[in-house]
Amino acid sequence: MGGRQPGRTLGIDPGSQVTGFGVVEKKGNRLQHLASGSIRLAALPSLYLRLEKIHGGLQEIIREYLPTEVAVEKVFMSKNVHSALTLGHARGAALLAAVEAGLELFEYSPLEIKKAVTGYGRADKSQVQSMIQTLLGLKTVRGPDVSDALAAAVCHLNWFRPLPG
Amino acid sequence: MGGRQPGRTLGIDPGSQVTGFGVVEKKGNRLQHLASGSIRLAALPSLYLRLEKIHGGLQEIIREYLPTEVAVEKVFMSKNVHSALTLGHARGAALLAAVEAGLELFEYSPLEIKKAVTGYGRADKSQVQSMIQTLLGLKTVRGPDVSDALAAAVCHLNWFRPLPG
Numbered sequence: 001m002g003g004r005q006p007g008r009t010l011g012i013d014p015g016s017q018v019t020g021f022g023v024v025e026k027k028g029n030r031l032q033h034l035a036s037g038s039i040r041l042a043a044l045p046s047l048y049l050r051l052e053k054i055h056g057g058l059q060e061i062i063r064e065y066l067p068t069e070v071a072v073e074k075v076f077m078s079k080n081v082h083s084a085l086t087l088g089h090a091r092g093a094a095l096l097a098a099v100e101a102g103l104e105l106f107e108y109s110p111l112e113i114k115k116a117v118t119g120y121g122r123a124d125k126s127q128v129q130s131m132i133q134t135l136l137g138l139k140t141v142r143g144p145d146v147s148d149a150l151a152a153a154v155c156h157l158n159w160f161r162p163l164p165g
Numbered sequence: 166m167g168g169r170q171p172g173r174t175l176g177i178d179p180g181s182q183v184t185g186f187g188v189v190e191k192k193g194n195r196l197q198h199l200a201s202g203s204i205r206l207a208a209l210p211s212l213y214l215r216l217e218k219i220h221g222g223l224q225e226i227i228r229e230y231l232p233t234e235v236a237v238e239k240v241f242m243s244k245n246v247h248s249a250l251t252l253g254h255a256r257g258a259a260l261l262a263a264v265e266a267g268l269e270l271f272e273y274s275p276l277e278i279k280k281a282v283t284g285y286g287r288a289d290k291s292q293v294q295s296m297i298q299t300l301l302g303l304k305t306v307r308g309p310d311v312s313d314a315l316a317a318a319v320c321h322l323n324w325f326r327p328l329p330g
Contacts, residue, residue, distance in 0.1 A: 048261075051260060052264045077246055078249075081245070081246055084246040084250045085249045085252065086253065087250065087253060088249065088254045088256070089260070091257070092253060092254035092257030092258045092261075093257045095213050095254070096213075096216045096217060096257075099213045099217045
């Protein structure tokens, strides 16, 4: 008896300076890291060129690693209206790449992601990063954007874990 | 002696419920309305499907009317962070379609647009709509989203108007 068993998951941490991504798969009980990294945008002179790079970069990753679903953190708040608008642009470009490729989209709250990864909803970024390294058998995870993207993917894969028994 | 003479302009009023668009051209001193309308999104069950429809709908319009540039209103504020995030997603999907098609992008403040269209920076929506009808020789303009999209295009075309010789 099992619940839904999801396949290969692309986690995304969208941002207008850096967009992190990670592709993770679950085989039996074992999580397997397939790829991760970040799309760096700060050098591009306009938000619009950044949107193009986020969208195009994720399209490439989707073509190469063929995930079946996408996991992303829900956003509830932001420093201010301006940063919410900017983040919205980046998030729109990122999620569009996923929807256009026919991937199913799942959103999780920061609390759900931290709990799924560390067992503790108030874990800080370094605890999340350290658990991600352990769970995926990685020597290093390059930066919080990559770690957050992988954490969203891991949360999704554990959330839908078949019930024991 | 003239300043820059822009070509066919696509005005966009991005929104997650309705995205208005209008294509306007300037021939000599005369503004010519080529097309306008709205992409209606409210019936779609998720923001992500709406992003896909905004992006795909504008891609079609760009392919059909071949504008060379895009004009859009700058956003400074929003009711709250949540609505700013949602608007950001819609705006990101809309502007991505323009950037991917290689169009040049121009942003104008609400004040600039109202001034360019009505001569008065504090004009209300119905004054803008009525002037748009007059300037473009239209019997009707269907709704404020279409009117705002056309107003952005008209502002752009008048902004770059060659100086009188």
